[in-house]
Amino acid sequence: MMACGGVFWILVMLAIAAVAVFFERLFELRRSQIDWQDFIKGVVNILSRGNIDEALAICEDTGVPVANVVATAIRHRTGGARTLREAVDAQGRAEVGRLERRLASLAIMGQVAPLLGLLGSIVGLIKTVKLVDSGQLIAKAALMSTSMEALTVAAAGLAVAIPITVMHGSLRVRMDRLVVELEAAATTIVGYLSQKEILSSREKEVAK
DSSP states (O other): OOHHHHHHHHHHHHHHHHHHHHHHHHHHHHHHOOOHHHHHHHHHHHHHTTOHHHHHHHHHHHOSHHHHHHHHHHHTTTSOHHHHHHHHHHHHHHHHHHHTTTHHHHHHHHHHHHHHHHHHHHHHHHHHHHHHHTOSOOOHHHHHHHHHHHHHHHHHHHHHHHHHHHHHHHHHHHHHHHHHHHHHHHHHHHHHHHHHHHHHHHHHHHHO
16 A cells, blocks of 8 residues: 555544544533532432432432532531531542543644644655656656645545534533533532531530
8 A cells, every 4th residue: 555545544543533532522512411400409308308228329320420529528527517518629620530531632633633634744745746757758647646646645634524523512511511410419519518517516415
């Protein structure tokens, strides 16, 4: 396979890989998105009745980042405000890390694609120069063939890079929205549990 043609097929495989990553991440981000306000309200209602195990079971069954953060907050509810906040922050970072998985690889693909196209273009131009410098009679068709090959690979690089950039951007927007919702849910549940713990401590002191 010619070097220029080899670069072209690398671009084709890169495009296929990018599409696979995009749809896998899109499905995962859509699955992770819930109405966090309704979820928190439901969990708070259950906690207000003292059903800790039921609240944890709901979080585990839901299995999305917001639910995992809420479950962590419930498990650390009696450890003090600082411990609670640190546990929730750590779980939040872990959830964001899982959501961002492969997004970086998609961004790298978008950056590499035009460079590969440029490489293929340069290889094609080198072949054209070699033909001209060979000192032999060269058909116009041969020069046009190598020149078109160089331009085609360069165009292919851009044709692959542009959609990948758009795909990465759309996933990034969804990801940022999920992070904002995750932070809001974490703040809400931490605030509720902290207030509940303070009230519980005061009631114990009054009882004494």
